[in-house]
Amino acid sequence: MRSLVVLSAEGEGFVPPSSNDFELPPIFGDNVFTTKPIFLVFLSVILVSVFFILSSRKASIVPSKFQFAGESIYAFVRNDLARDVIGHDFMRFVPYLFTLFTFILTNNIFGIVPFLQFPTMSRVSFPYVLAASVYLVFHYVGIRKQGAWKYFKEIMFMPGVPKAAYILITPLELLTFLLVRPLTLSLRLFANMFAGHLLLLVFILGGEHLLQGVIGLKLISPFAFFIGIVLTFFEFMVQCLQAYIFTLLAALYIAGALADEH
Amino acid sequence: MSKSVILAAGEKINPLVPHTAELIVGAIAFTLLFLVLRSKVVPMFEKAFTARTEAIQGGMERAEKAQLEAQRALVQYNEQLAKAREEAQTLREEARVQGSAIVEELRAKAQEEAARITAAAHASIEAERQQAVTSLRNEVGTLAVELASKIVGEALEDQARQSRIVDRFLDDLEKSKK
Numbered sequence: 001m002r003s004l005v006v007l008s009a010e011g012e013g014f015v016p017p018s019s020n021d022f023e024l025p026p027i028f029g030d031n032v033f034t035t036k037p038i039f040l041v042f043l044s045v046i047l048v049s050v051f052f053i054l055s056s057r058k059a060s061i062v063p064s065k066f067q068f069a070g071e072s073i074y075a076f077v078r079n080d081l082a083r084d085v086i087g088h089d090f091m092r093f094v095p096y097l098f099t100l101f102t103f104i105l106t107n108n109i110f111g112i113v114p115f116l117q118f119p120t121m122s123r124v125s126f127p128y129v130l131a132a133s134v135y136l137v138f139h140y141v142g143i144r145k146q147g148a149w150k151y152f153k154e155i156m157f158m159p160g161v162p163k164a165a166y167i168l169i170t171p172l173e174l175l176t177f178l179l180v181r182p183l184t185l186s187l188r189l190f191a192n193m194f195a196g197h198l199l200l201l202v203f204i205l206g207g208e209h210l211l212q213g214v215i216g217l218k219l220i221s222p223f224a225f226f227i228g229i230v231l232t233f234f235e236f237m238v239q240c241l242q243a244y245i246f247t248l249l250a251a252l253y254i255a256g257a258l259a260d261e262h
Numbered sequence: 263m264s265k266s267v268i269l270a271a272g273e274k275i276n277p278l279v280p281h282t283a284e285l286i287v288g289a290i291a292f293t294l295l296f297l298v299l300r301s302k303v304v305p306m307f308e309k310a311f312t313a314r315t316e317a318i319q320g321g322m323e324r325a326e327k328a329q330l331e332a333q334r335a336l337v338q339y340n341e342q343l344a345k346a347r348e349e350a351q352t353l354r355e356e357a358r359v360q361g362s363a364i365v366e367e368l369r370a371k372a373q374e375e376a377a378r379i380t381a382a383a384h385a386s387i388e389a390e391r392q393q394a395v396t397s398l399r400n401e402v403g404t405l406a407v408e409l410a411s412k413i414v415g416e417a418l419e420d421q422a423r424q425s426r427i428v429d430r431f432l433d434d435l436e437k438s439k440k
Binding site: 018019020022023032033035037038041042044045048049052053056057059060061063067070071074075078091094095096098099102103123124125126128129130133187190194 | 274275276277278279280281282283284285287288289291292294295296298299300302303304306307308309310311313314317
């Protein structure tokens with residue numbers, strides 16, 4: 001944001017926000033570990049940990065309101081994502097899926113929390129890390145369950161398909177399992193957060209810029225802010241949805257690796 | 263790579279290129295959160311879930327047990343009631359038998375008494391009759407003697423006289439009786 005102000009001060013007219021706005025400088029000197037996204041990620045770990053430890057510490061049969069809040073989120077991941085998708089033996093994956101969901105959700109919502117206002121997942125590195133973990137988990141689970149040979153054989157040579165079709169299907173399946181899945185998983189999350197934040201920047205910085213223009217432009221500026229506010233609510237929905245989709249797909253991939261036949 | 267340099271050059275940064283620092287931090291943060299949630303949060307929630315399920319199941323089991331017990335008590339109660347009825351029946355039967363025995367005994371006693379009284383009455387009547395007969399006989403003797411002396415004294419002449427005398431005698435007898 002600072003860079004934008006600087007740039008617009010230098011040049012004439014409105015400079016639309018770009019990917020450069022996501023490159024935030026280190027807060028302390030040149031240390032690349034002190035950027036805003038990195039602080040936000042650690043903040044999310046602390047917030048999520050504290051919230052769930054406090055709400056589960058005195059977990060009892062009849063929940064308090066606070067316990068109920070934490071428990072509802074946990075029960076949602078446990079029952080609606082893990083149990084319904086993975087089925088038998090789902091408990092093994094509940095901690096992992098629960099972490100994925102709460103981690104992504106919190107970092108996404110940072111995008112519309114006042115003062116924080118930056119969705120951490122719009123930094124592609126974090127979705128990469130998460131997708132890599134999903135990639136490792138579902139392949140590991142599949143190999144453990146069926147053995148490496150059988151697992152890859154089933155990926156490459158899907159049973160119940162005419163032999164000639166393997167020419168087409170085998171490369172596609174390999175590509176899907178080894179490349180497309182982790183890529184789409186990470187890019188979907190990244191792109192949604194990136195685009196959403198960019199959209200908010202356009203309307204809110206645009207509104208601000210209009211306010212500095214002539215009187216006619218000043219009158220238009222409230223509309224830009226209004227759309228910015230509407231989009232903020234829309235973003236909230238997208239942020240929740242993306243956290244859900246990411247976790248759901250992770251569960252689906254694990255379920256697929258566990259299944260005897262694809 | 264220094265950001266200020268890039269910005270000064272006015273280049274566009276490719277947003278798909280990851281930063282090493284962010285990759286490391288992301289991995290560490292995610293692992294950290296995973297460890298915390300797995301060790302501290304999930305077990306607690308699971309414990310509460312299990313306890314809740316058990317509480318519900320336990321409640322149902324308790325209710326079932328209570329119902330069973332109530333049923334058993336009802337059966338027992340009915341049994342006892344039937345037994346009590348039976349006992350009452352026996353008691354009544356016994357009482358009736360005893361009652362009839364007592365009545366029988368009393369009747370026999372009464373009859374005996376009646377017989378005794380009758381016998382006593384007979385005896386006393388007999389004695390009185392005997393006495394009456396004795397006194398009658400004495401009187402008849404006296405009267406006969408009186409009559410005979412009268413008959414002899416009058417010197418009976420005829421049949422008519424005879425009967426008159428007898429009549430007179432009987433009248434006298436009547437009168438004296440009065």
